[in-house]
Amino acid sequence: xxxxxxxxxxxxxxxxxxxxxxxxxxxxxxxxxxxxxxxxxxxxxxxxxxxxxxxxxxxxxxxxxxxxxxxxxxxxxxxxxxxxxxxxxxxxxxxxxxxxxxxxxxxxxxxxxxxxxxxxxxxxxxxxxxxxxxxxxxxxxxxxxxxxxxxxxxxxxxxxxxxxxxxxxxxxxxxxxxxxxxxxxxxxxxxxxxxxxxxxxxxxxxxxxxxxxxxxxxxxxxxxxxxxxxxxxxxxxxxxxxxxxxxxxxxxxxxxxxxxxxxxxxxxxxxxxxxxxxxxxxxxxxxxxxxxxxxxxxxxxxxxxxxxxxxxxxxxxxxxxxxxxxxxxxxxxxxxxxxxxxxxxxxxxxxxxxxxxxxxxxxxxxxxxxxxxxxxxxxxxxxxxxxxxxxxxxxxxxxxxxxxxxxxxxxxxxxxxxxxxxxxxxxxxxxxxxxxxxxxxxxxxxxxxxxxxxxxxxxxxxxxx
Numbered sequence: 001x002x003x004x005x006x007x008x009x010x011x012x013x014x015x016x017x018x019x020x021x022x023x024x025x026x027x028x029x030x031x032x033x034x035x036x037x038x039x040x041x042x043x044x045x046x047x048x049x050x051x052x053x054x055x056x057x058x059x060x061x062x063x064x065x066x067x068x069x070x071x072x073x074x075x076x077x078x079x080x081x082x083x084x085x086x087x088x089x090x091x092x093x094x095x096x097x098x099x100x101x102x103x104x105x106x107x108x109x110x111x112x113x114x115x116x117x118x119x120x121x122x123x124x125x126x127x128x129x130x131x132x133x134x135x136x137x138x139x140x141x142x143x144x145x146x147x148x149x150x151x152x153x154x155x156x157x158x159x160x161x162x163x164x165x166x167x168x169x170x171x172x173x174x175x176x177x178x179x180x181x182x183x184x185x186x187x188x189x190x191x192x193x194x195x196x197x198x199x200x201x202x203x204x205x206x207x208x209x210x211x212x213x214x215x216x217x218x219x220x221x222x223x224x225x226x227x228x229x230x231x232x233x234x235x236x237x238x239x240x241x242x243x244x245x246x247x248x249x250x251x252x253x254x255x256x257x258x259x260x261x262x263x264x265x266x267x268x269x270x271x272x273x274x275x276x277x278x279x280x281x282x283x284x285x286x287x288x289x290x291x292x293x294x295x296x297x298x299x300x301x302x303x304x305x306x307x308x309x310x311x312x313x314x315x316x317x318x319x320x321x322x323x324x325x326x327x328x329x330x331x332x333x334x335x336x337x338x339x340x341x342x343x344x345x346x347x348x349x350x351x352x353x354x355x356x357x358x359x360x361x362x363x364x365x366x367x368x369x370x371x372x373x374x375x376x377x378x379x380x381x382x383x384x385x386x387x388x389x390x391x392x393x394x395x396x397x398x399x400x401x402x403x404x405x406x407x408x409x410x411x412x413x414x415x416x417x418x419x420x421x422x423x424x425x426x427x428x429x430x431x432x433x434x435x436x437x438x439x440x441x442x443x444x445x446x447x448x449x450x451x452x453x454x455x456x457x458x459x460x461x462x463x464x465x
Contacts, residue, residue: 010237013242014238014243016037016039017041017242020036021246083356083359085146085149088145088149091142091145091221091224092146094227095136095140095223098132098231099132099136099139101231102135102194103132112236113236119185122182125181126178126182127233128231128234129178129182129190130226131228131231132194133174133193135197135231136194140202141202141216141220143202144201144206145216148208158207167203174200177189177196178193214258214349218251218254218258224248224251225243225250226248228240228244231244258348260348292442293441293442293446297459298449298451298460300447301388304386305386305423305460306340308421310340310380311384311388312343312386312388314387314389314414314416315328315360316357316390317392318393318425318426319453320356323454324390324391324457327454327458329365332370334461343377344370345381346373350395377414381416381418384420386420386422386423387421387422389422395413396417397436397439398440399436400412400413402439406436408436422447424440424447424448425453427451427452
């Protein structure tokens, strides 16, 4: 395959990737976007395989078969509730791949046309260093995110005095090591860059609490893209450069949107530990377990909603865990059949990753036109007879507006408390992922429905029939 044909093929792949992102911007065109992304990746893989400079044809084919088989198996077996952990795990692999490519390029530069060992071009060393550093940070940071999402590391932030000063110091050493490597081609400098970057990845993600994991997942997605982009320059691979830049920039934009949705600073996210260092314990208001609550049954909830004129559904992680989206859609179909106006309210960080609730509702064939984001629907709660909260906690907690000492203070929330009645499905009175008790449970207009989300929704469906 000539260089001209290769260039055109990579350009076609890049166009497919751009159109894929465009398609994924809307639920209506998401399927088309996915198909375009798959087609673009197929073009990129085939073009790379048939590159004239490729000498390990058999190894590439084996790698594609092994990787494709594992990916297919995971896709078939993975549960929707485990997608955030899966994304974090895949990000770690992207970062590790970037590190491995950088190692290969450093010790065998002749194969990449960037010089000989001990005498690599300065520009190539900069590209290689950045790719390795960002890749290593992505690798270790994604492992921490995976552990937090799995619950093995706990959701609480791991903070200590002077953490930001330590991160800044390590960052300066990292930059100095890159300069050292570029000037001397020293092997020790290269390994220092890799080791420091892995350590920094741990240090910037460990201080982030579990409730902020959606932003972390988005941020790591951006990091993995920039790592791929940097290594693309080392390899001289146009498709990898374009794809990495697209993933990096789109992930950064999404991180900004998520930060806005949580009232966080994008700079604090990028630096890690955006919950800040805390001086003593965080106080929690509204959690007094001695307060009276009202609890009800599926029949009670069915009666209230059937006699309502407008119901707003607020899905959360509890719905995802219980896989209640299909029962929820059936319930809403029955309500609409009874003349009730039904809409869905989605918080930007509901669930464990961006778009988590949207994907689950789409899986249940919920009409796209009934699903609204926070900014679109928040004003509607005051006109709703019922807010039906199914497994959401932190994103509905009024403490975000009323308690300055709360870990979630300042985060925009779905103002479900303004509805005439709040029906809240929850297994228990336990706090949300952020570790903050929800004062909404004790409000006069709230009725708690203690049960598994799917079981309770199914009981409501039976009562509506």
